[in-house]
Amino acid sequence: MAFRLLPYIPSKDELIRIIVSKYKTTEAPAPSVDPGFIKLRRLETRRVKETSRYLIELVRDIVMNMPFVDKLHPFYRELLDLLIGIDKYRHALGKLAHLPTAIRAIERDVLFMIKIAGSREEIVKARRMYIGRIIDLIEDVAPELEYLRDAVRKMKKLPAINPELYTIVVAGMPNVGKSSLVRAVSSAKPEVAEYPFTTKEIHVGHIRLYGDAIVQIIDTPGLLDRPLSEMNVIERQAVLALRHLAKVILFLIDPTLHSGYELERQIKLLEEIVQNFSNVPVIVVINKIDIASREEVEKAREAASRYVREIYEISAIDEESARKMIMTIIDRYIVPMFIRALRSR
Template sequence: MIFEDLPTTPTSEELIDKAFSRASRAGRAQQGLEAQQSMLQTAGNIVSDNLENVVTAWPDFEYDVSPFYMELAEAILAEVTLGPESVADDEDDRNGVDGLRQALSRVSWAARQTEEIQREYQSKLRKTDVDTARKHRKQAFARLADVVEQVDVDLRAINDARNALRDLPEINPDEPTIVVAGYPNVGKSSFVNTVTRARGETASYPFTTKGVGLGHLERDHIRYQLVDTPGLLDRPPEERNEIESQAASAIEHLADCVLVFLDPSGGAGYPIEAQLELRDAIAAQFESIEVPVITVANKVDRFDPDDESLPALDADFLMSVETGENVETVLEAAIDAIDYEPELPFEG
């Protein structure tokens, strides 16, 4: 996953201690003017390189992050105040992807500043005696430390963002994806496990306690991804908080087909009228962006489809995961609805 391997970001104190302690060791290996030059070069390189590495470790949000992960990152970071303090006047400027970008930009500035300080004082050290060189080197250290301390809040903000994003689900936005939706206990996870033999494969997800249900299967050498998102598409939109709403919106970038499961048997514990209202809301959300939505009435072995007391289900398929009835038919219908054509390498 794109944020999983982000390294821990050092605080200003940690970075300064690292740079100066190594500089001290480098100085002990030399004598006279060379010792002062070696100390400055070591400290300057460690500070500038580490600051630059903090920035380059992150993907470019504009070019390297898919719309799915971009919107999830925005949703998560909107809830995270990036750093204990901020140079921003408005606390809102510290949140979201833009707040992270600003922190990375300030750290990049600090990396350039420390490079300039090192060059400036190395030039001075070449033209003086040892005692004066020692004074210049101490001045350089003070200025290096001052620059790093100026971006301490940004370093902490970046690490806060890293901690918030590193546990996002490992979902491939480029694979054709079937999203399974509907109230809890309607058979979604059983369906995913049955058709993919996933047996409870899950990925962590910041908005839920259960995690995302994941499964994969292949048809005609094409790998399909099935995703069940408990806590998002399993209850009405008005019951989601702001971050859950944005996360549900992010799934629009992921889904190539949506299966909405109903349980008319009553076994799920939710009135069928409420289930139909959720189905209609999900259909409106995804059909507006031309993602096909298929309604599946599950547990047909436990209810009578001709029961006139049931409201009109308008189901595309009747199915029973437990007995296997129409399970493969539903899966094939979803695959056909996606109509995925892999990109072929250019043939000259």
């Protein structure tokens, strides 16, 4: 993921320490027999140039290696906006991007002072001025540095979901069988990922198709397992960012009372999801048919059919029925997208 390789951003104090030490440890160009004053002038000139170059490179490295928000996948852009505010992010990077110009201006002034200095004292004065102005410059961007350090910390925690893969999102109240389904249909052990604004970890499974094709399936504890109407604005937006990812949403219903949630509550959540994810097809999966009565299944089917057209019946603990259903859904919804994508290449 783009968010794993982020530049290290020093704090204001760290940066000042780095720069002062860089200045002090820069040595004279070459041993010379010049008299003291000329030697000092050569040394200070070199120190100013080297330190400026070093700081410019350091700043440029940060600016160039932070994620370019316009290039981010909308899923990540939306989450990032909620986490750190994209306008603020742009502003902070913009401010850093202006530093090289300011550094060069200081360098120019100080080199001139050194050039015309007539005494040791004047050179020392130029040095003090250089260090002082550079420190002021760093102090001036201290809030931006702090903000970007925090932004990097948050970016590193963004979920490891590949937004380029076709994705199936599994929704439904707790205990209806979401994790069982993801486990039954995905090849390896699902990956665990953090998701902003939830305390629970989400699980990302992979379904291997023909060739290199992979479909991603996401289990959503803490996200699509509770009423959206009970979330705060930010949580809701974080959940809705999934619309950029999901090609299909599978909504699981437990028609028995084993999950502890009445059918009505489950249907209410279904309704919310259908309304909020209007651009994503929602498919209902009635689970646990191994223990449900025919009557329970029919009741669930009837209630769900008010909101969706497609309804499957499975038992997630019977891997074969789960896999068969997933492949049918992939064939119907995802394979046509693959083919379209191949054609438009």
